[in-house]
Amino acid sequence: MGRKKVALSRQLADIDLRLLRVFQAVVDAGGFTAAEIRLNLANSTISNYISDLETRLDMRLCDRGRGGFSLTDHGQVVYDATLDLLDAIEQFGQRVNHSHNRIFGHLHLGFAEHMLGVHNSCIVDAMRSFAEQAPDVRLQISTMGSDEVTTAVLGKQVDIGITVLPQNYLELDTLTLFDEEMLLYCAKRHPLYTRECADISPEELQQYKFVESPRLMPGREIHPDMKLWNKQAKAHHQEARATLILSGNYLGILPRHLVSNWGLTDQMRPLLTDTYAYTNTFTAIRRKKNSNETISTIFYKCLQQSIDSNHLT
Known part of the structure; x- marks a missing residue:
């Protein structure tokens, strides 16, 4: 039989801080599986850590199962207290830093x-x-x-x-850094690829499928026409969006420099740049x-x- 774990005392040990940091990472990620990469730990190990913390605190912190991950009332209290504790530790380090040059x-x-x-x-x-x-x-x-x-x-x-x-x-x-040019792209397999931009009307664009990107979400559209586009797919990460565009089934927005960096300039072309191009400011x-x-x-x-x-x- 393993040694019986004792409830958390007033004096925190290194293991308590370790378990609390794992717990915070799981909550921030939204679940055990989502936290695996962030923590570089296997799902089973994370589960054991959370179980150990629950035992030490003598309370159930979260529900996990088919219904997904969610905090209990106790879990929310512990999560908020964990943020305060780790902030206090960080502030301690800052005060020490001020005491010497390193x-x-x-x-x-x-x-x-x-x-x-x-x-x-x-x-x-x-x-x-x-x-x-x-x-x-x-x-x-x-x-x-x-x-x-x-x-x-x-x-x-x-x-x-x-x-x-x-x-x-x-x-x-905020500190403004640099800009990037965003363009509406069409791949070789798409019907519009060989068409002259001057012959493509805003009304015709509405007949085709688009990939939703962050700036095409409702309320964020750069141009009024974008509100009428038929957004049949969603890919807020650019690599996934480029894949959908390359399939020839969708039109979508990508940064000009990214298309060039990926060597895709011969596989897709920008459309109606005078109308739909815009700039992102990082x-x-x-x-x-x-x-x-x-x-x-x-x-x-x-x-x-x-x-x-x-x-x-």
Whole structure:
């Protein structure tokens, strides 16, 4: 028989913090399976950790099964308390950092997918400068969908995000970085591929199927015609959207630089660029009330200096 686990005492041990961090990651990811990649742990291991935490706390924290993952009332209390606890630990580290010249800790960045390409110089320069100024800081980068970056920053899963903001948020600091050109694309197998753009009317476009991207969601359309497009598929991640477009069954929006980087310029072409092309502006974002203030500010300043330097060259 295994040793009987004791309920959590007033004095937290390292194992308690470990279990609480796993619990937070599972809640943030929305379930055990979704947390596997983030934690680099097998589903069964994660399940054992959560069971251990429930035993130590003597309460059920979540329901998992065919109905999906959900927090119990106790689980919500523990999750909120976990965020407060980990924030307090982070603030302790920040205060210690202020007491000497060396900076220790971690910085978690969230990047929108496929954003680099021709735009990577300011970010790469910022990374280089940050590594020189804070060599002891552990850096983690997560890549996700554009909207997911904003959610991760607001939800405190990442310290700084780089993405296209769907709207303004009063609780976020923002720093404009670079633009990318977005075009409506058509693949070789599509009936419109060989047609002259001048002969394609907005009304005719409505006869074809489109892939929904974030800027084609209701209320986010760049052009009034887009509200009338027949969005029969959804792919908010660009690689999946490109796959659907290449099938010849759908029209969709992609960044010009991404189509070029992937070597797809001979397999798809832009349509009606004067009418439907638009620009995405990528922005660095962070919470104004940030527990990781010292480290995130260093990286933020590195980004600003990189932008200023690139503008001068």
